[in-house]
Amino acid sequence: MKRTVEVAVVVALVLFLVTPSTAQHKYVGVTMCSACHKTEKQGKQFDIWKSSKHASAFKTLETPKAEEIAKAKGLKVKASEAPECLTCHVTGYGVDKALTAAVKVQDGVQCESCHGAGSDYKSIPVMKDKAKAVAAGLTIAKDDPKLCTKCHNSESPTYKEFKYKEAWEKINHPVPLATK
Ligand code: HEC
Ligand code: HEC
Ligand code: HEC
Numbered sequence: 752m753k754r755t756v757e758v759a760v761v762v763a764l765v766l767f768l769v770t771p772s773t774a775q776h777k778y779v780g781v782t783m784c785s786a787c788h789k790t791e792k793q794g795k796q797f798d799i800w801k802s803s804k805h806a807s808a809f810k811t812l813e814t815p816k817a818e819e820i821a822k823a824k825g826l827k828v829k830a831s832e833a834p835e836c837l838t839c840h841v842t843g844y845g846v847d848k849a850l851t852a853a854v855k856v857q858d859g860v861q862c863e864s865c866h867g868a869g870s871d872y873k874s875i876p877v878m879k880d881k882a883k884a885v886a887a888g889l890t891i892a893k894d895d896p897k898l899c900t901k902c903h904n905s906e907s908p909t910y911k912e913f914k915y916k917e918a919w920e921k922i923n924h925p926v927p928l929a930t931k
């Protein structure tokens with residue numbers, strides 16, 4: 752019995768030590784990011800995202816087509832309420848609610864789905880220093896299709912073959928060279 756308790760304590764301690772602190776960054780929502788990523792000079796990342804399908808990913812779940820898919824799958828709730836759909840159609844689904852309070856589901860797949868929760872990297876001094884930003888939770892996955900295929904895969908009921916280069920060109924949102 753005593754042995755079991757000792758093992759449990761060690762296991763708990765190890766889990767505590769290896770759990771990355773990144774789990775604690777809070778989501779801030781796309782409106783926050785848009786404050787500094789909106790102008791021509793900055794590269795209009797907000798506008799580019801807003802006109803992409805990612806911005807309407809949640810609204811898509813409220814369409815008749817989504818409802819049809821959900822029914823065919825035998826889901827008991829609406830597509831826009833089903834974990835089986837929300838997991839890929841909104842930001843930070845399944846993450847501790849205390850960390851996602853600022854996320855609006857209506858914003859669908861926003862910046863932080865790809866760049867990580869922003870509470871600790873969003874300030875100017877951190878943002879301007881790439882190493883600091885990455886240490887504070889920013890993800891910049893250059894040319895890494897795995898970032899996309901966690902959602903663009905055959906688990907999607909409407910899956911279309913995912914071609915990274917073509918898909919990236921549709922959502923590319925660079926900082927202009929003159930600004931860098
Ligand atoms: C207070 C202003 C501000 C806010 C808020 C902000 N950023 Fe930034 N961000 C910057 C600045 C300044 C840079 C440096 C590059 C530049 O001049 O555009 C930057 C750079 C970046 C980069 C490129 C990093 C690199 O070095 O390659 C990414 C990605 C990024 N921001 C994402 C985000 C996301 C996502 C959010 C919201 C969670 C956000 N930013 C919020 C100001 C901000
Ligand atoms: C969190 C899940 C998620 C991630 C991560 C994600 N996507 Fe998407 N993506 C979606 C969803 C959901 C849609 C469909 C939205 C709709 O139609 O309402 C979509 C749609 C798209 C579309 C429009 C559909 C089309 O074929 O024209 C493109 C382009 C796209 N994503 C590119 C990418 C790229 C490139 C990446 C990686 C850099 C990526 N996505 C990462 C969930 C995601
Ligand atoms: C594994 C991630 C994932 C899951 C789970 C998921 N989707 Fe999607 N959904 C996507 C992606 C990515 C797209 C973009 C098209 C594609 O490649 O499938 C998309 C597109 C769509 C579209 C637009 C398709 C079109 O051609 O107009 C609808 C509607 C949709 N999803 C409904 C649903 C419903 C309903 C559920 C739950 C039963 C669901 N999705 C679950 C990732 C997902």
Ligand code: HEC
Nearest residue numbers: 784788796797800860861862865891892893894924925926
């Ligand atoms: C579907 C995933 C995805 C979404 C959504 C997304 N980004 Fe990005 N973003 C990326 C990837 C991947 C890169 C790195 C691309 C590269 O340099 O090859 C990037 C690069 C950037 C850069 C640096 C560009 C450069 O030229 O150095 C900034 C700034 C940025 N994103 C801001 C944002 C903001 C702000 C939003 C929301 C309004 C956003 N991103 C939404 C995937 C995404």
